[in-house]
Amino acid sequence: MYALCDANSMYASCEKVFDASIRNKPVVVLTNNDGCICAACGIAKRMGIGKKFVPYFQVRKELEAAGAVIRSSNYELYADLSQRMMDTCARFAPDINVYSIDECFLYYGKNSAPPQEGWESLGRAIRRTVWREVRLPIGVGMGATPTLAKAANFASKKLAGFDGVAVIDSQSTRQAILSQMTVTDVWGIGNRLGKQLNFMGIKTAWDLANKSPTQIRKDFSILLESTVRELNGEVRNAWDDVRASKKEIYSTRSFGQRVTDNEVLRAALATHAEVVAKKLRKQESLASNMIVFATNSPHDSEGYFKQSYFHRFTVPTNDTRNIIKVIQAAMPSLYQSSIRYYKCGVGLMDLHREQLFQFDLFNESTDNPELMKCMDKINARFGRSTLHIAAKGFEQKFAMRREFLSPQYTTQWSDIPKIKC
Template identity: 75%
Template sequence: MFALCDANSMYASCEKVFDPSIRNKPVVVLTNNDGCICAACGIAKRMGVGKKFVPYFQVKKELEAAGVVIRSSNYELYADLSQRMMDTCARFAPDINVYSIDECFLNYGKEATAPQEGWDNLASTIRKTVWREVRLPICVGIGPTPTLAKVANHAAKNVSGFTGVAVLDNEDTRKHVLKQLAVTDVWGIGMRLGAKLNALGIHTAWELANRDPSQIRKAFSIIVENTVRELNGEVRHCWETVRVAKKEIYSTRSFGNRVTDYDELRAALAGHAETVSVKLRKQKSVTGSMTLFATNSPHDNGGYVRRSFFHRFTVPTNDTRNILNVIDSAMSQLFQSGVYYYKCGVGLMDLHEQGLFQYDLFNSSNDNPRLMACMDNINSRYGRSTVQMAAKGFEQRFSMKRAFLSPQYTTQWRDIPKIKC
């Protein structure tokens, strides 16, 4: 059996944990640079406001009129509360797989028998414990396969008769829920694939579950076949016990304010270079090539400008200093006077596992692993950018715009909640 624990409106719910004054108010959270709506709490959804990915400036007056509380994305807070939620859920199963920032699968094994208190009571206990200890509202769905656990979780949120908990442990319940679930609500079935299934007369999860898996594979893919088999109780989904190393690593972001200065653009690229270097070392890889780009907005009046630069390292590296050195060579091609730069980024490619890479006999590496490890350890313990390269700068006018940012209650000393009693 598998249990899927999923936080309700994760980002908006996190905003309410340490701020009781907004717990009974509609709350929406914005994306990077306060561009679009990315999350809305249940109250906002019931009011019909806070539709996802709508530009904020288009609905600003509507939100103000409805008394909606606006928040910028507070990633530091969300990540910390997510970890607390996962740690709490992990106590209720022998194995856990964190699927995303707001959901995790609990694996009870193929031959798992119902606990003494029953699956429903166990799910309710998990839900109540997360609320009591983390103050995040979650829904719990339990089923014999990961896909059915996803189905159960959807039922716990959206199907009448379920209030935050759903268990598909018998044929009648499975049939009842699958008949009420649109095929596009099944895990892995998107709108485009759903349209093709609709054309074949498959509109519900129940109709998909009753199709011949081998025929579905011929018409679509083995992935859709596995979905059909999982809807019928056959476990086909599995997780890698060791995360596969990435083949490419990128860091890109739009600016909070347009950049027109040479040094500011260089500092922004240096920040991205530092970010990708840390990720590279974390997965114990070295890079053989690197790409950089800088661009303005395609909507600018002066025309669209996109500049890029490619560099191949003589000796693959994961030393931040070597990666930063490339930026000086790239700036002559990337920077153009008079352009209002909107976005830039750095990408590392041609990645190799550090311990297995065969270096050139005549070109020795000048990496300093001990220095890089020292920097990474300090930043891991005391916070990002505690120690950083000077090229990144210290005052960033172009940093991400977060005008409605809430305090980082759990990760910044200055923001620790103060209680007077």
């Protein structure tokens, strides 16, 4: 049996945890640089405001008229509350897989017997405990496969009569839920594939479940065949104890305000280089290739400018110092004084597993693993960028705009909530 625990409107719900004054108000959260809407609470959705990915400036007056509370993305707060949610859910199952920042799968074993209180009661206990200890509202869906657990989770939130918890543990329940789901509500099926299935007369998840898996594989792919089999209770999707390492690692972000200074652009690129180097070391990999780019906006009147710089390391590396050295070499080709830069980034490619890589006999590595380990350990203990390379500077003039940022209640000493009795 699998259970999927999924937070309701994660970002917006996180904003309400420590601020009681907005718990009964519509809350809308914006993306980087306060550009677009990325999340809206249930109250905002019922009011018909806060549609995802709509530019904020287009609906600002509408949101103000509705009395909506606007918040910039507070990633530090969301990450910490996500970890608390996952830790709480993990207590209810022998195995857990964190699928994203707001959802996790719990696994109870093959042919697992129902708990003494029953699957639905267990789901309600998980939901109640997460609310009591983390103050996040979640939906819990349970099924014999991950895809059925996803379908049950959909029912727990979207279908009448479930109130936050749904369990697919019988043929009748499976048919009742899948019959009320469109084919695009099924995990892994997007609009494009959904239109093809609709054209073939497959309108609902139940229609898809009743198709021949072999024929579906011939007409579409082995992935969709696996989905059909999972909808019928055959486990085809699984997770490894250790996730596969990434093949490429990127760090990119638009600026809070346009950048025209050479030193500021270089500091921004050095910041991205430090981020990708840390991620590279975390998955214990080495990078053979690196790309650096900088660009303005395609809507600028002076014309679109995008320049990139490619570098191949003689010896694959994960040392931040070696990666930042490439930034200095790239600057003459990236920087032009007439350009108002809007975005830049750094990417690492052709990654190798550090423990398995065979180094060149004639080219010695200049990495200092102990130094990097020391820097990562200090930053993990005392906070990001406690110790960093000087090339990124100390004042980030390029930092993204977050005009509606709420306090970082759980990660900044100055923002810890104060209770007066």
